[in-house]
Amino acid sequence: MIKKTPDTRSVIDKFSKHPVISSFIICLISHFMFFGYIESNVLPVAAIFDCLIVFIIGMIPAFMLYKNGNIKKLAFQIFMPVYFIAILMIFSVYSSSKRKVIYILAISAILMAALYYAIKKTVLSKGKDEQLEFRLKALTIMGSGFILKLSYILCTDYLTRQHDVGGFENNGAGHAGYMIYLMDNHKLPDFDLRTVWQFYHPPFHHIIAAVWMKLNETVFGFSRVDAAEGLQTLSLFYTMCIMIAAYKLIKHFNIKGIAALIALAIINFHPSFILFSGSINNDVLSVALMMWAAVYTLDWYKAPTTKNIVRIALCIGLGMMTKLSAAVIAPPTAFIFIIVFIRNIKTNAKSILLQFVCFGLICVPLGTWFQIRSLKKWDIPLGYVQEMPVESPQYVGDRSFSSRLTDFSLLRFNKVYEIWKEEDVETDSIINLFDPSPDPGKINISYSGETESNPSLGMFKTAVFGEFIRGFKIDDTQFSIFNDEAPTIRRILDYSAIVLFWSSVILGLTSLAAMAYSFKLKGIINEKIFLAFFYLFMLFSFYKMCSDYPFTCTMNFRYITPTVITGALFGGIVTHNLNSSKNSVSKVISVSYNVVSVIFMVSAAVTYIGVCRYL
Numbered sequence: 001m002i003k004k005t006p007d008t009r010s011v012i013d014k015f016s017k018h019p020v021i022s023s024f025i026i027c028l029i030s031h032f033m034f035f036g037y038i039e040s041n042v043l044p045v046a047a048i049f050d051c052l053i054v055f056i057i058g059m060i061p062a063f064m065l066y067k068n069g070n071i072k073k074l075a076f077q078i079f080m081p082v083y084f085i086a087i088l089m090i091f092s093v094y095s096s097s098k099r100k101v102i103y104i105l106a107i108s109a110i111l112m113a114a115l116y117y118a119i120k121k122t123v124l125s126k127g128k129d130e131q132l133e134f135r136l137k138a139l140t141i142m143g144s145g146f147i148l149k150l151s152y153i154l155c156t157d158y159l160t161r162q163h164d165v166g167g168f169e170n171n172g173a174g175h176a177g178y179m180i181y182l183m184d185n186h187k188l189p190d191f192d193l194r195t196v197w198q199f200y201h202p203p204f205h206h207i208i209a210a211v212w213m214k215l216n217e218t219v220f221g222f223s224r225v226d227a228a229e230g231l232q233t234l235s236l237f238y239t240m241c242i243m244i245a246a247y248k249l250i251k252h253f254n255i256k257g258i259a260a261l262i263a264l265a266i267i268n269f270h271p272s273f274i275l276f277s278g279s280i281n282n283d284v285l286s287v288a289l290m291m292w293a294a295v296y297t298l299d300w301y302k303a304p305t306t307k308n309i310v311r312i313a314l315c316i317g318l319g320m321m322t323k324l325s326a327a328v329i330a331p332p333t334a335f336i337f338i339i340v341f342i343r344n345i346k347t348n349a350k351s352i353l354l355q356f357v358c359f360g361l362i363c364v365p366l367g368t369w370f371q372i373r374s375l376k377k378w379d380i381p382l383g384y385v386q387e388m389p390v391e392s393p394q395y396v397g398d399r400s401f402s403s404r405l406t407d408f409s410l411l412r413f414n415k416v417y418e419i420w421k422e423e424d425v426e427t428d429s430i431i432n433l434f435d436p437s438p439d440p441g442k443i444n445i446s447y448s449g450e451t452e453s454n455p456s457l458g459m460f461k462t463a464v465f466g467e468f469i470r471g472f473k474i475d476d477t478q479f480s481i482f483n484d485e486a487p488t489i490r491r492i493l494d495y496s497a498i499v500l501f502w503s504s505v506i507l508g509l510t511s512l513a514a515m516a517y518s519f520k521l522k523g524i525i526n527e528k529i530f531l532a533f534f535y536l537f538m539l540f541s542f543y544k545m546c547s548d549y550p551f552t553c554t555m556n557f558r559y560i561t562p563t564v565i566t567g568a569l570f571g572g573i574v575t576h577n578l579n580s581s582k583n584s585v586s587k588v589i590s591v592s593y594n595v596v597s598v599i600f601m602v603s604a605a606v607t608y609i610g611v612c613r614y615l
Helices: 008-017 019-035 044-067 073-096 100-122 130-154 174-185 204-218 225-231 231-252 257-269 271-278 283-302 305-321 324-344 350-380 401-405 422-426 453-464 476-518 524-547 562-579 584-614
Strands: none
Touching: 019 225, 019 231, 044 073, 044 100, 073 100, 100 584, 130 231, 130 257, 130 271, 130 584, 174 204, 174 422, 174 476, 204 231, 204 283, 204 305, 204 584, 225 231, 225 584, 231 257, 231 283, 231 524, 231 562, 257 562, 271 283, 271 453, 271 584, 283 305, 283 324, 283 524, 283 562, 305 324, 305 350, 324 350, 401 453, 401 524, 401 584, 453 476, 453 524, 453 562, 476 562, 476 584, 524 562, 562 584
16 A cells, blocks of 8 residues: 655755755754774764664665555565664774765765755655755755865864964964853953954954854864864855755846755855865855845845844854944945935835835944954954064965965966965975876976965965865875876876866856846846945955055955856856757857856866865
8 A cells, every 4th residue: 555645844944944054954963973083083972873873864765665655564664673773883993994984974965966866756646846856956056065165074184274374272373262262261362452363353253153162072072173073064064054055046137957956065165165075264254144144134134124134144243243344334225225215215114214214333443342342441443453573474465465466376276276485495495287197206396485475366276175175196106095096096087177267267257247248138137236346346455455455365265255256146047047048059158158057067077075084
């Protein structure tokens, strides 16, 4: 007898209705499944928890198929113990393996494929449901992105590829020292913040991190090192909040079909967000709050209610309380405020003005209290940024900004990774564009040791590799199981990195063209102006910062990661329009964009699986 189909749609609907809560629960489960640096250690209690979770997740699609009549009762009963024994056997090997990330990727891919298949067979087979099918594909893309990010943080300890973090010892500097100070003293610093590196930042992120670490130490009994490692769970959650905000923005701009899925996939597989998932400084939370401010601003544009404007105020205020640069979302938001006020000036002006007052009363104190406190106590300027000394090897201010901006000499393109003086002075050579891992004896390109100085090239390079990935120079002894294939693997990863870089450049430049072209299309004009204003204001702020603070570390894409989302949205808006056109040229452009996007995503996945395992 065929059993009643389980209400799978309601589960997906609930997940879609509360995606942030759902993501937090998933990240929390991951926190206890993989606590610590799993490539070197797996706690016994964590291994047991891992087995249990994998068993439960694997049983969900099996149970769905059984209840739907696709699997016989006897087969289902046999499957349960066989599956459980198989998991125990796999995990016995997994626990002692030096390549745990491969197991995680493989098991996750199998479980996701099984869930996708079960939903297709039990729900979508009953009739065409385009909305549910799109949600399922979107969840699959976001799930795949989540697995790649999780794999990255599991293979990246809490001090690897970090920015201005420092150490977690007492009386330390950097973001880590800031967290420890708050955790141990239960109060804000009471000394001139300029005297300790990075303590000048607003404290919202650091307070959350300090509470999270204290919780892990006191409640769960973890050591300080393990508690610090667990901070990446917060970063993973914040990154997934950014992905959810991006999905909502795609829906806001009414992008549908393949155009929407490509836009979502570009964002989910973009390396800048993979790097963010393992970063424990305040960048990722500030970007998450900015993106949700953008979502709520467009919500308010459609329905200018007090509830929506309070959400905007909280996001911008808390964003600035995390990192002052989150204020970059304020000017485009002000544009929407003005448009809505003008639109309602004759009918609802008083209500809108009262909402503006409400916004100001929430946002301004939240966003500026820390800077005002620092100004009153220690006379620290409101826009203060801690500068590096000009003696630093990163200093590039000996050249004019215009000369740096226009320097596109071939030498700078011979290496797709960011050029750093201290690294390349030692090697006295660079990786050739067409021979990324050459025989050292055959390298014939000399290198002067000059640091990366062009902001545009620094931006494009760090967008996909960050500051610390500078080539897959892997020790062959790590590949004993591959014998003489080590150079081949290294070369594949380097070529993948080159494809990733150039496909990223093409998509980045295309997004600017798409932004300009989108204004030729009808509809949602003010929303597009908001998006373009946000996009261009970020770029302007970036180049101004590179001019004002001429250091290599300043030319980092992490300061403008929301441009990935704005660029993908403009690409989605245009390709959605091109897809509906019968013009053959439009079809060619759309297909070409999709092909480059897929190449970008595949090369990103290959490169960062390589980063997970070998760097």
